Amino acid sequence: MLQAVNLDVHYGGIAAVRGISFAVEKGELVCLIGANGAGKTSTLKAIARMIPSSGEIHYRDMRLDNLPSHDLIRHGLALVPEGRGIFARLTVAENLTMGAYHRNDKAEIGLDLQRIFEMLPRLKERAAQVAGTLSGGEQQMLAIGRALMGRPQLLLLDEPSMGLAPLMVEKVFEVIRAVAAEGVTIFLVEQNARLALQTCSRGYVMESGEITLADTAANLLADPRVREAYLGE
Amino acid sequence: MEIFVQQIINGLTAGSVYALVALGYTMVYGIIQLINFAHGEVVMIGGMVALTVITTLVGMGLPLPPIVLVLAGILAAIPICMALGYLLERAAYRPLRHAPRLAPLITAIGMSMVLQQVALLIWGRDPKAFPQIMENKSFIIAGASITSVQIAIILMSVLIMATLTWFVYRTRFGIAIRATAENVNVAALMGVDANRTIAATFVIGAGLAAVAGVMYGTYYGITHYTMGFMLGLKAFSAAVLGGIGNLAGAMLGGILLGLVEALGAGYIGEFTDLCRWPLVDGLLVERCANGGHVVLFGSNYQDVFAFMVLILVLVFRPSGLLGERVSERA
Numbered sequence: 001m002l003q004a005v006n007l008d009v010h011y012g013g014i015a016a017v018r019g020i021s022f023a024v025e026k027g028e029l030v031c032l033i034g035a036n037g038a039g040k041t042s043t044l045k046a047i048a049r050m051i052p053s054s055g056e057i058h059y060r061d062m063r064l065d066n067l068p069s070h071d072l073i074r075h076g077l078a079l080v081p082e083g084r085g086i087f088a089r090l091t092v093a094e095n096l097t098m099g100a101y102h103r104n105d106k107a108e109i110g111l112d113l114q115r116i117f118e119m120l121p122r123l124k125e126r127a128a129q130v131a132g133t134l135s136g137g138e139q140q141m142l143a144i145g146r147a148l149m150g151r152p153q154l155l156l157l158d159e160p161s162m163g164l165a166p167l168m169v170e171k172v173f174e175v176i177r178a179v180a181a182e183g184v185t186i187f188l189v190e191q192n193a194r195l196a197l198q199t200c201s202r203g204y205v206m207e208s209g210e211i212t213l214a215d216t217a218a219n220l221l222a223d224p225r226v227r228e229a230y231l232g233e
Numbered sequence: 234m235e236i237f238v239q240q241i242i243n244g245l246t247a248g249s250v251y252a253l254v255a256l257g258y259t260m261v262y263g264i265i266q267l268i269n270f271a272h273g274e275v276v277m278i279g280g281m282v283a284l285t286v287i288t289t290l291v292g293m294g295l296p297l298p299p300i301v302l303v304l305a306g307i308l309a310a311i312p313i314c315m316a317l318g319y320l321l322e323r324a325a326y327r328p329l330r331h332a333p334r335l336a337p338l339i340t341a342i343g344m345s346m347v348l349q350q351v352a353l354l355i356w357g358r359d360p361k362a363f364p365q366i367m368e369n370k371s372f373i374i375a376g377a378s379i380t381s382v383q384i385a386i387i388l389m390s391v392l393i394m395a396t397l398t399w400f401v402y403r404t405r406f407g408i409a410i411r412a413t414a415e416n417v418n419v420a421a422l423m424g425v426d427a428n429r430t431i432a433a434t435f436v437i438g439a440g441l442a443a444v445a446g447v448m449y450g451t452y453y454g455i456t457h458y459t460m461g462f463m464l465g466l467k468a469f470s471a472a473v474l475g476g477i478g479n480l481a482g483a484m485l486g487g488i489l490l491g492l493v494e495a496l497g498a499g500y501i502g503e504f505t506d507l508c509r510w511p512l513v514d515g516l517l518v519e520r521c522a523n524g525g526h527v528v529l530f531g532s533n534y535q536d537v538f539a540f541m542v543l544i545l546v547l548v549f550r551p552s553g554l555l556g557e558r559v560s561e562r563a
Contacts, residue, residue: 050418069421078422085419087412098412101405102424150423 088132099149248491257438273465279446318439476556
């Protein structure tokens with residue numbers, strides 16, 4: 001469903017991503033783990049066309065690297081950006097409305113909104129509240145809910161656990177598993193390697209802009225290099 | 234007391250015009266952090282276009298009621314100003330979207346001059362009098378008079394501001410404009426084409442400017458190719474007073490600025506009349522005798538107040554009256 005070939009991202013003269021290749025098949029939950037600054041976020045931003053890159057990005061039957069960012073959701077690709085990127089001055093309801101901005105099926109949008117309120121009841125309680133007043137965990141839920149309002153086929157998640165209390169991280173990952181169970185393909189970028197690998201079926205390990213390991217999540221969890229570098233054992 | 238009520242009425246009228254113009258500044262600033270200094274010229278061109286249309290219609294000698302004439306002027310000015318607003322954004326500002334912020338700002342000042350010179354070429358250097366098309370009926374309230382033109386201006390601007398508020402807060406496209414203003418990149422992930430929302434704010438602002446230009450022309454009875462300069466600066470001050478980037482702030486700032494200016498103009502003569510100052514009247518006994526006055530500043534100093542307000546706001550509350558922002562949690 002998603003395939004990157006020789007993806008390269010540069011900031012000025014500094015290479016953040018060095019010719020990586022990876023693939024995510026339909027229905028998979030794949031994660032990309034690595035330390036801070038390994039190039040994970042740059043990889044996601046390049047896929048979402050938020051930053052320029054070279055190399056090829058294939059999505060379904062098209063080349064993403066020629067498309068503007070605002071065309072992607074129409075093709076079913078959504079990104080929950082690092083730091084959540086909620087619209088802090090808009091209400092929770094307005095944030096969710098924005099998630100369905102590209103859609104015109106009003107009745108269906110209403111049903112999706114109900115579904116999301118059922119899945120994330122806190123959002124319903126706070127629907128009229130300005131999103132900037134939510135707690136970090138609630139904001140993460142809102143960001144995911146907003147992305148789901150776009151009915152994505154492929155969901156990119158950038159560090160959903162960042163800055164959250166352990167209990168909240170658990171809840172966020174429960175939601176991610178539930179979304180995956182509904183058939184949405186997910187590509188998850190995460191620093192919390194253990195949690196990510198326990199959630200995903202396959203994983204890639206990124207180091208200094210390169211992919212150094214690629215395997216099933218179970219094998220990666222057992223791999224001594226991963227255990228030492230990312231699981232703290 | 235009559236002076237007070239009268240100046241409140243005058244201030245509300247001028248303030249309504251400032252508010253409409255200030256909205257254009259604040260919407261554009263809210264979305265791309267640009268102070269569109271050419272905005273005052275868009276107001277001027279709106280006034281000029283309406284004047285041309287109304288004068289032509291009057292010259293044709295058709296027995297049209299005044300309200301139709303004014304509406305024809307407004308309906309001609311709105312699309313022309315909107316096209317101009319779009320053109321400004323497309324040709325002058327969009328190519329500089331990723332340039333340092335100083336570049337579009339200087340371009341805006343340049344566009345202001347260009348538009349003034351274009352207006353000079355089209356409409357000439359002399360002030361143009363708006364044709365006296367309607368009998369300006371006055372009504373007396375608490376000893377002060379309010380004219381039908383003033384009532385029309387105040388009501389119309391309230392109606393326009395209410396419509397704009399509804400549009401920005403209740404419609405999908407309005408929410409998209411606010412989302413873009415907050416985070417262009419994330420709004421794009423939702424499918425919002427930033428170029429479209431940004432162009433829309435210019436076009437909407439220019440539409441409001443067109444109406445303001447016609448109001449200004451009919452109220453003061455005159456248009457001039459430089460009129461956008463001072464009006465633009467005052468409306469900009471109003472937007473800063475309310476908190477630039479904030480819609481309600483622009484409305485509030487415009488009305489307040491109109492009131493401050495009108496009250497200032499109404500009372501400055503009295504307060505700077507040396508004959509009323511106990512310390513100095515000894516020196517001026519002769520001139521103050523028999524109810525004489527030695528006035529330092531007359532109401533022609535009214536322009537000073539707008540800029541005094543601007544300076545005070547910048548010194549004591551740079552974010553403006555309503556300019557507080559909800560902070561996003563990291």
